[in-house]
Amino acid sequence: MQVTRRDAIKTLGASAALLGLNLFAGKLSAAPASAASSKTACAYPFALPPLGCAFDALEPHIDARTMEIHYTKHHQAYVTNANNALASQPALQKLDLKELLARINGDTISEPLRTALRNNAGGHANHAFFWQIIAPGGSSAPSGKFADDIAAAFDSFDSFKKQFAAAATARFGSGWAWLVYSPATGKLAITSSANQDSPLLTGDVPVLGIDVWEHAYYLKYQNRRADYIAAFWNIVNWTRAGEFYSAAKTA
Numbered sequence: 001m002q003v004t005r006r007d008a009i010k011t012l013g014a015s016a017a018l019l020g021l022n023l024f025a026g027k028l029s030a031a032p033a034s035a036a037s038s039k040t041a042c043a044y045p046f047a048l049p050p051l052g053c054a055f056d057a058l059e060p061h062i063d064a065r066t067m068e069i070h071y072t073k074h075h076q077a078y079v080t081n082a083n084n085a086l087a088s089q090p091a092l093q094k095l096d097l098k099e100l101l102a103r104i105n106g107d108t109i110s111e112p113l114r115t116a117l118r119n120n121a122g123g124h125a126n127h128a129f130f131w132q133i134i135a136p137g138g139s140s141a142p143s144g145k146f147a148d149d150i151a152a153a154f155d156s157f158d159s160f161k162k163q164f165a166a167a168a169t170a171r172f173g174s175g176w177a178w179l180v181y182s183p184a185t186g187k188l189a190i191t192s193s194a195n196q197d198s199p200l201l202t203g204d205v206p207v208l209g210i211d212v213w214e215h216a217y218y219l220k221y222q223n224r225r226a227d228y229i230a231a232f233w234n235i236v237n238w239t240r241a242g243e244f245y246s247a248a249k250t251a
């Protein structure tokens with residue numbers, strides 16, 4: 001795998017242009033004041049972002065033990081494995097996470113690196129996003145233009161919830177369901193993806209997402225994925241989702 005110097009320069013320019021519009025703009029990439037590490041969520045070497053709440057903050061909808069294992073073990077493994085995959089890739093190390101994901105299906109990254117990054121950089125991006133939109137403390141329903149656009153795209157908010165839940169239920173095996181903004185169409189859409197495939201692989205920008213890997217719910221819900229999906233609506237931070245939507249539309 002080689003990224004040409006011209007590509008690298010082009011990428012640096014593109015990344016600079018995206019400053020402030022990055023998927024991980026805002027509090028996520030801000031390290032705790034006490035942290036001496038220069039690691040961030042979106043630049044190599046990747047690091048776990050702050051969870052933003054206590055492990056038990058989402059009880060009873062997501063139990064504390066699940067949150068602890070999900071964050072400290074599963075998410076950490078994606079971070080570690082993504083860093084390991086990039087250890088001998090100095091050109092790719094210069095890309096931010098969003099740019100890296102956009103490159104994965106291009107012709108400059110070959111196997112087995114492609115699959116390693118798709119799974120692990122993808123897993124890191126998906127979880128770093130997920131912690132933000134399920135953090136407690138936001139509004140319990142979308143508002144303003146965001147609410148209007150959801151209602152327009154899916155007939156109504158209730159219809160949106162049904163369609164999103166259906167996508168999450170129908171995803172076979174491990175994966176995610178998403179509400180994305182597609183810059184290509186200028187519209188909101190509901191999608192689902194297998195494994196840790198990020199919407200950013202194909203240029204869609206995540207606005208809301210639900211992790212339907214069993215590790216996200218099995219301790220509390222066992223085989224009852226539908227119950228987990230129903231509980232999810234109680235912990236969505238619609239304020240943060242609306243911020244992602246606004247940022248995606250103006251990018």
Ligand code: MN3
Nearest residue numbers: 074211213216
């Ligand atoms: Mn997960």
